[in-house]
Amino acid sequence: MDNTLLFDARARVLADLQARQQATAPAVSALEDAVSQRKWWAEQWPEGAQYVAGLVAQDVQDALFETVGRWPLCLDCGDRAPVHALYIQPDLGGPDPVWVCEETGDVVAPLGGL
Numbered sequence: 268m269d270n271t272l273l274f275d276a277r278a279r280v281l282a283d284l285q286a287r288q289q290a291t292a293p294a295v296s297a298l299e300d301a302v303s304q305r306k307w308w309a310e311q312w313p314e315g316a317q318y319v320a321g322l323v324a325q326d327v328q329d330a331l332f333e334t335v336g337r338w339p340l341c342l343d344c345g346d347r348a349p350v351h352a353l354y355i356q357p358d359l360g361g362p363d364p365v366w367v368c369e370e371t372g373d374v375v376a377p378l379g380g381l
Contacts, residue, residue, distance in 0.1 A: 301322075319361070348370045
């Protein structure tokens with residue numbers, strides 16, 4: 268397993284956490300757990316390494332949902348829609364994951380680009 272992919276995934280998700288003021292100790296801990304678990308996953312399925320970044324983002328979303336709620340929230344829709352989140356597309360998380368608005372389906376940013 269190429270650790271560069273894991274470091275890239277961590278950096279991209281951390282950048283998005285920071286962009287939305289969610290880089291708290293529990294969130295970073297959830298990120299570290301996700302990276303650790305996906306390292307094992309990628310070692311078991313080397314062809315899946317291209318999906319690691321998006322899957323780490325989804326893992327962090329799931330962990331934060333249980334503690335702080337939806338993350339990241341969509342800021343593009345404003346008052347046109349109820350509060351809603353972004354999600355990673357494609358569903359498997361790669362090879363080029365992007366954040367997509369839950370309401371409109373529009374691409375908001377690449378992973379790491381919020």
